Structure formats: C-alpha cells, structure tokens
Amino acid sequence: MQMRDFVVRFAGEGGQGVVTSAEGLAQVSTQVGYHALTYSTFPSQIMGGPTWTQARISDAPILSAGDDVDVLVAFNREAYETHFSEVRDGGVIIYNSNDREFEGFEAEGESRIFGLPIDDLAKSTGNTRAANMVVIGALAHLVNMSQDYLEQFVEQRFRRGRDGDAEIIESNIKAIKLGRAETARSGFALGELAPAKAPDYKQIMLRGNDALSLGAMAAGVEFYIGYPISPATTILLWMERNLVGPGKFAYQVSSEIESITGILGAGYAGKKAMTATAGPGFSLMSEGLGLGWMAEIPVVVVDVQRGGPATGLPTKTEQSDLMACMYPAHGDVRLPVIAVGTVEEAFYGAIWAFNWAERYQGPVILMTEMSLADRVQNIARPDLSKITLESRQTYQGSNGYHRYSGSEMSPMPIPGNPGAYVANGSEHDDMGDTTHLPDRHVQMTERRFNKLKLLEDGYYESENTEASVAVMPWGGSKGPAYEAFLRLQEQEVSLGWYYTMFLHPLPPKLLEELKQKKLVIVPELNYQGQFSSILRSMGVNAHSITQYTGLPFKVRDLVDRITEMTQSPQKEMARA
C-alpha cells in the first residue's frame, strides 16, 4: 500500500533522546526531499520527566501535526501506557526492549507491538551514540524508505573533514541496517512511502522561534532584552548568541518590566528594539506598552502564548492571549497585532512587525504560540533580496522642533541630534510638555489612533469567496483548519476560506468581505471565543469552534464541528 505520509510519536523521559530522535527523523527525511513537521509537548521544561515529540513526514508540504499516530516509539513503560491508545488500528508500537522497565513485558491484548533492543544494537556498532539511527532504520523498514536515501544522509551529516569520519559514518550506516533487519524479522510493516519529490528551491529547516529570531535579524533588530520564560526563552538565547557586534545589544534583564521599559529606552534612542515573553510577562508589560503608545516609541513585543492565566500551563499551547494583546493597557490604546500561523510566517511576521513599528512609531505586538515555537519544519529559504525594510522617519532640522505636532505621524528626533524634546507618557502638547487641556487630549488621542491607518496594507488568503459560510482561523490553528477545509472541499461542502496574520488593523477589504458572510466560523484555542467576539464587535457574524485542552486542534474534530455548524448554525451559535 502506498502512503503519502506517516506520523511517528517518540515518547519517553527527558534525556532519553525523544526530541533528538524526532528531529533526526525530520532531518533525514527533508534532506532526501520529503517534508517534515515536528510537534512536542512537555509537562515541564526541566530535564527528566515524561515527554513526547511527534514527527510527521510527507511527500507534500505539511499543514498540521497529524491526527493519528502510525508508529509509537516508547522509550519506557510509562510512555507506552500513556500513548498506546493513540496508535491507529494497523499502526505499530516499538518499545526499547533494553530498557529495564520492559523486562518480562507482555502487552496484553496488543498485537501491534514489538521490542527493539535499541541499546544493544547501537553498542554492537561500536558507537553507542548511534541509537537514533537504529530507530530510524526500524522506521525506514516500516515505510520501506530507500536505504540509499539514508546512507546519503549519514554521509552528508557526518562527513566533516575529520579523521574519525569514516568510522562514524560506517557505524551509523550499520546501526540503520541493524534496526532495519531486526524490524523486518518482527514481520511488521506499514506500507510504502511515496517517493520523495525534492523541491526545486532551496530550503531551510528550523523551529518557529528560530524563524522568528531570524526574521527579526533580517528586519534589522539591534537591541534585544528579555527575561526567561517558556516558551519564549529560546528567542532570548538565540539573540544573545547572534545579536553581537558594534551597535548591537542582547541581554537578560531581571524582569519583564525591565524588558519593556528597556526596549522603550532603546527605541527612543533610535534603535530597532524587541523583547519576547509569554502571558505572565506580557501582563507585567501592560503599563510600559501604554507608555510606548503615548510617547510614540517604535518597539516590537513578541508574545509566545502558552496556556491559562497566572502561571497557567507553561508548556502547553493555547491561543488565549488575544484579548490581552488587542487591549493590552489601560486608557484608550489599540496596538497593532500580528499573529503568525506557521514557521514560515514567524520569519515574515517579524519583518512586518518591525516595519509597522517603524512606520507608525509605536509598539507592535507579534503573537505566536507554544506549538509553533518548538515546531521544527522545512520551509523555503527566505530570499533577502525580496524583502523590503522600513525605518522610521527621523527629524533632520534644528532645535525648537515640536515633536508631537499635527494630527498624524511626524518625524522623530533622535538623541544626540538637534530636535531635543521630552518623550512624554503623560498627556502632552505638541512640544511634549504635560498638559491637561481638554482640546489637547482630544487632538492627541485622535492623532494616536489616526496613525493606525498607516497599517492597513496587510494581506490575506481567501478561497471560495462566493460561499456564504466561511472558516477563518487565526495563528497556529491555521494548519489544522486548512487541512479540515481541504477535506470538506473533497466532500463538496460549500465553504469559504479566509486567513490573515494581520489581526489589527485587519485588512479593510477582508473585513468588508467577512461582513457579507452569513456565518464566519473561527476555530481558536481558548474558552471565550476571543477572536470571534472581536469580529462580532466589528459587525461580522462570527462564531467560534473552541478548544482549551492545551493541545492543538485535530483535523478530524474540526471537520466534524465545522460540518455541524454549517448544517445547524443556530445550535452551535448558542454555545459559542
């Protein structure tokens, strides 16, 4: 049987190679021309403790982590107990028979299972570090992946121009063959994976947070500070390693209050400045975000969403910060919000965020989420020559400038140059001096909101625009929602598709189109149906499909729930 894709879940304890196995499989596969996407979830971020990562491999670009598990690789007993029920009928469970916990193990009523002596096989190659390759060999047998592909990968990966290269390559190839042979002996097989169709463009493979960091770098970030918090920490670490050199600064500070006020200082001083955090840190930034809006200082603030209020679910995924990002501070404030939905969008979204911040001179919120932060995926290599970069309009005149004059954006003076003014978080006149005059407050409030009109150039996706019912996810629910949309199209359900990462301001034309719909279905990972309620306030008849498990949507569930809503929209609306 030919297969277009397959899903492997690696489960065990932190430190047992769960993540490296999944990412190794993704590497092997993409290198030979397949597409790969990984999805991980951890109960906590510390070493040890149960953890799992899933890799989906396909001959075509991948939209979601996959509903069903074809193969489970259980590194310990607990992993087996927790995950075996998610393996589809006809799937396979491989357990590490060298793990002591599996001694004398009999899986009652389970016919899909076999033990693989991973450590023994690795040891017999003379290279204990080849354990991953034993597993990859086993998987290669199950889907009948060509041995040539694998050897090609090993060759590329381990040929580093060092003395021991040949030995390492040999032991790794041997490990693959042993894993293959042992699995063949078990008699299990899944089918034959369709041959790889290597894309004809250059590719990179990386996790969402790395893509976002790279995008910021391409946008010209010069100043980054942050405070460690899952799942945003990897952006801080990336910046500390890469944002170095004259005029650049990346640094760990002592709270998110320092992060936001620090980047405001840097943005005011003329730099492209950014910080990244998750919900708890974002809450602490509220007052500072208001200052950025009021004093008109360009900065980019990334919110990598995790689950729940307060400390919540630090290592789970959710889309429940939308209200906080749309209405981030006291007083009359609306900040621009861009929410990315794929690893690729994380790169381009970061560039848009900087361009917007520089253009309208104020803070921009860039939203992403845990499931994207740690997702590893192959994407087309960005072509920097096709990217437009913007920088703020700076004041070039002499002293005596009125920085806040006019009803719209005005050039910004940079310290060190003529044009000294006070960037003021209190209501102010055009010179930046504090004032309480009613007319001034009216004028300045309108000036700040007028500047948002500069940001109506966001683009959006649309399909089947003539249908009266449409689905429009946001952020990371894009992938499963689009997969569900494609399936429903196969079933000839009349359904439109809309998607944008520009949540505020929404592209005006998109809003007009949405207003014409009988129903706009918004799949989103929160309890309140946050985006649909915002859309409703804008005159769109939007209703949500919500989920708040800390996990992403399954495509199957979305197909069912969208079908239900299109058939009896009234019923579902009452629930939303």
Next chain:
Amino acid sequence: MSRKNPEYDFKWCPGCGDFGVRRALELAMINRLEETGLPMESNVMVAGIGCSGNLVHLLEGPQPYGIHGIHGRTLPIAMGVKMARPELNVVIVAGDGDFLSIGAEHIGPQAARNLNVCAVIMDNGVYGLTKGQSSPTTKEGTITSSTPFGKMEIAADPLELYLTLGVSFIASGFSGNPRRLAELINQGMNHKGFSMVHVQSPCVTYNDTFQLIKGNAKEGIEPMIWDIPEDHDRTDKAAAHALIQKRGLPVGVIYQDDSRLSLDDRVQQIWSKDRQHSVDQLIDAYAI
C-alpha cells in the same frame, strides 16, 4: 522651555527644594558641555513620576533630550537608552517614592551591572505629588496623610542600601547649595559606572526639613548638614560605611570604585569578529 509654555500646567510650590536641584543640573550639564564640547542634545534626562520628575520640563536654557515615562521605571528606561547609545550621557531624576519604593527592584540589578548612568534622587521623605503620603524615607512614627497613627515602618537608609547593593559611586548632597551639588553631579556623570547622587530636597508643603538640615541658632537647632572631610578615603568601603553611620546629612562623595568595568565596556569586550554573522550566514546555518 516649559516655563514659557502657557499650556504646561504643573508648578512646584514656592520654596520647594527641587528648584535648587534643577539649578544644579543646569549647571552640571553646562559644565559638561564646556568640558567635553559635546552638544546639549547628547544628554538624556530620564524622569520619574512625582513632583521631582517634573524637573525635566522645567529646565531653563538649552534643553537636553528627556523621557518622562511611568512611575518607578527610570532605571530600566535609562538602561535601554544607555546600552543602545553608550555615547549619550544619561541622567535620572526621580523622587524617593519613585526610586526607593515602586522602583526599588531595579537598583540592585543596575548596581550589579554597573550601568553607566547618573541618578539624582530628590529625597523629601514624602510623596509630594500625591499630597503627602509616607515614603520609604519617612521617619518611623511620623503622622502623614496615609499614616494617621504614625508610620509603622522604620525609615530606609538609602546611602547604606546603595553601598550594600554595590553602587560604584555614591554621593550625598543638599538642594540648598546648587553649586556644590552641581560639582557632585559632574563627578557622578564622569564616573564610568553606576553613580548615585542622593539629594535632600525638602518638600516645604508636606515635610519641611529645611530648618532641621540647616539648623537655627536662635532656636537652638544644631545643623544636620556637614561636609565630608578632605581626608575621607572614598575608595575604602569600610570608611564609607562608617561615614554613613554618623548622624546628620553628609555632603560630598562617600564612595567610589573605579576598578569595575561598566556594562557598556563589558559588552564591547565580548565583540569579536568571528562571532558576527551576516543574516545570510545565519539563515544558511539551517540549510537542508
């Protein structure tokens, strides 16, 4: 600038100590301009929220850049400005409430970093702007609008706190002598590292300590204020500690440690060519 701006509607009470601090800062910035030849626009004043922070709008003569942000956050804002543009001279002006109460969490980290900024704190032992509530430096037992039965906490000892937290330059001054204060501020600005100039700047409306500080012979009140003697060894931490323990209001430089690198110097030290990559190189590190 703002004095001639009819829209600007904040005024200090006549006789407020902050007038003297403003004068001292004007003098210090002019001195610096003459010493370095750098334009006034190379100064950035980061102001706290309080009567004191309004100083940034009330300066006369040539104007520096300013940020008048949110309550308690002068230090991290100043860090952003300084680390973005180390060539700028960054000065903080804030009150005892702003700096030592809501903003206290930022002092320790900046001291540890040796952030190269100069903080001028106007201590009046009260929250002036919000009309007379107790502040960290209000004396124990004092009746204020928010302590009807007397303040229940002991007063903070800011100079001792700065020394303990590792601030590398500590001076103590009085708003009643702007010239002397300007000298201290200039020394603070010239110090390569975190400098604190803690100023007694009485609030004539809610906590008038002028007489206590200056003394009144007729009424038999001994002056609190005294000059730090020439022979005080400012590099000696134990001597600095002993000096702070003496009663009254010392005027002068209490402590200075020139041996530590400032944060901006450290950052320069870690720049090395081999660690800098172009965006294309960074992208290619992920090539398939």
